[in-house]
Amino acid sequence: MLVSRAPIASIERFQKRMGWQVPWYSSYRSDFNYDFHVSFDEAKLPLEYNYKDKAALERTAPFIRSGTDAFGASVFLREGDRVFHTYSAYGRGVDQLLATYRWLELVPLGRQRHVTEFPYRDTYDPQP
Numbered sequence: 001m002l003v004s005r006a007p008i009a010s011i012e013r014f015q016k017r018m019g020w021q022v023p024w025y026s027s028y029r030s031d032f033n034y035d036f037h038v039s040f041d042e043a044k045l046p047l048e049y050n051y052k053d054k055a056a057l058e059r060t061a062p063f064i065r066s067g068t069d070a071f072g073a074s075v076f077l078r079e080g081d082r083v084f085h086t087y088s089a090y091g092r093g094v095d096q097l098l099a100t101y102r103w104l105e106l107v108p109l110g111r112q113r114h115v116t117e118f119p120y121r122d123t124y125d126p127q128p
Contacts, residue, residue, distance in 0.1 A: 040067065
């Protein structure tokens, strides 16, 4: 399951364009992303990402600042009507979900840099 801050109509258009079947929900106009520290607005909450405060982020991740978003993965368990948040990972902790990174870690020069954007397959695949 995926969650994005975009309005659901935008998500559905993109999902259709890419041919993706994964369940995808919108957190548009909700606090969901702020609750899990992946959207940043210092008027709402102090800056925190990957368990680092603003001072640490300014030194190590200056791209994380008020008005931006980052990625994370959270795991939940539902028992009846109760929902438990059991795990979260941010930054490089989410890399295990992208198998390509695992292979790049095996080669002598590794990744070389932290990749944050990948082209969509319909922009480079001659047969989407």
